[in-house]
Amino acid sequence: MFNLPRKTISIFHRLSSYIVMYKSPSFLRVRCISTTCSDLSQSFAYSYLIDKFGFSQQSSLAAAKYLRFKTPDKPDSVIAFLENHGFSKTQIQQIIRLRPNLLYSKVENNLLPKLEFFRSRGVSSPDLIKFLFNNPTILSRSLENQIVPCFNRLSNLLQSDDKAVKAIKRYPFLVTCNFDAYMLPNINFLLDNGVPESNIRAMFLYHPRSFVMIPDRFIEIVKEVKEMGFDPLKMKFLRAVIMFRKMSKTILERKFDVYKKWGWSEQEIWEAIRKTPHCMDFSEETIMATMDFLVNRMGFKPLLIANQPSVLCRSLEKRIVPRGLYAQELLSKGLLKKYTLSGLFDTSEKVFIQSFVNRYEDIAPELLKLYKKKVDLATGGKYRTRKL
Incomplete structure (x- = not known):
């Protein structure tokens, strides 16, 4: 037997809880933290995810490290709640795959109040199912500290609960993003550059995602559009900002090439823009x-x-x-x-x-x-x- 120094033995003990499994170079990697994969594969949560949702072993291992329930009572109540509110089995499976910790939720104290809040603001049941499915993170966020304040700020910006709902339906991540970090600075910069608030509201309603961005890059785009000669007072200014916001330079160049095939010069393309x-x-x-x-x-x-x-x-x-x-x-x-x-x-x-x-x-x-x-x-x- 090798005689290893105590320090080395200690390192091996610490590393024993970090096991990485590979089936092939492209296969999903699962890292088990603070416990072994063997332990997780023997857990009730691991078996529950496979039996209830048909998860693969790898997906179950990845999710089971966040779950420690030993009986089906709480997860069954969450699933029953979602089913009773119109979510299909396929939708529930995908939601749990993305947010397995929702199986820990308290139905009456956690999930139900969120659905009731959105319904009280005019969200229909089909729309509610759709945008919660598209962004299930909403169900795991605090109603008082995140969802309500964010919704109220959107409603104030758009001057209507109904319009706030329409914006959220178009981009469900509005409810969970950091308003102060990724939206407010961009809106304020537009206002500082002479863009009318009414224009911002109108474009935000139909293109909410375009206003959610790291401010440094958004500010660059606004400056570039202004240098091109667009008038901030006109709606075309915001349309140009949105166009450049969602299009990479490479894609823009490819579209230029298409128009050039029809005999347009670069100057004529810019004039068209x-x-x-x-x-x-x-x-x-x-x-x-x-x-x-x-x-x-x-x-x-x-x-x-x-x-x-x-x-x-x-x-x-x-x-x-x-x-x-x-x-x-x-x-x-x-x-x-x-x-x-x-x-x-x-x-x-x-x-x-x-x-x-x-x-x-x-x-x-x-x-x-x-x-x-x-x-x-x-x-x-x-x-x-x-x-x-």
């Missing part, structure tokens, strides 16, 4: 398919589209294709001599029907059916985005 920042919001495949239809099928010049980039923000399948095909039918029948890019695609559906369908109902009453047929053809999948 200044006119309509969200013309860059779409995937490269969608941009390519839209340009292809407008240029090759409809016959519009690429530079005309560059001068009216708002058209690129219209739905290819629901608006551009059906209206475009319908207008070509009118041309072929001699009912229409010409059409403009904005007249076809930038008008509302009501105005389009009045201008291009109803005005011909005495001459050709079948035109409305024809237009609906074009809509069905487009949305049926024939004109979907294609790979570059």
Whole structure:
């Protein structure tokens, strides 16, 4: 037997509680802290997760180190509570996989008050299930210290509980993020740079995630947008901030390359962005398919589209294709001599029907059916985005 120094023996004893298991180089690694994996695999919690949820051994080991219950009473009550409030078995399984410590929750004192709070603020049961499933961390946060204060601040910002609920539905992590660290500094910087509070509220309601960011980077983006010549008083300023906020430089360059394939110069692309920042919001495949239809099928010049980039923000399948095909039918029948890019695609559906369908109902009453047929053809999948 080797005679090891006492110090070395002590180190081995301390390390014995840190066991790392590998099945393959890409396999999930499980680190067992303060106990051995062997101990965990013999625990009631380990068996419970496998039997109740069908967890793998590795997932059960990873979760069991946070759980020490020895009877099914408390976890069963949590599962029953979630089931009674409309969560499916699949949803419950995923929630527990992400937040296994919820199985320790006290139903009456912990979980129920949170659901009652959101319902008291106008959240419907289906919406509540959806955003709690998307961010189950909400269920493990303090109602008094986190959820209520955060919701109230959102409600004050948006001037309505109803709007606060809509924002949370769009981005459930609003309730659990650090408002003072990742939202308030960004909003204050916009205000300091002349962005109207009403514009901030309007954009926050529909794009809440874009305002949650490390302030240093957000401030850089705002400064860059201002240097590009965008007016902080106009909504385009915030649209540009949001566009650059969610798009990496690499992705932006790839979209520039798509437009360049259609003959746009870099300057023309930037001019299009200044006119309509969200013309860059779409995937490269969608941009390519839209340009292809407008240029090759409809016959519009690429530079005309560059001068009216708002058209690129219209739905290819629901608006551009059906209206475009319908207008070509009118041309072929001699009912229409010409059409403009904005007249076809930038008008509302009501105005389009009045201008291009109803005005011909005495001459050709079948035109409305024809237009609906074009809509069905487009949305049926024939004109979907294609790979570059």
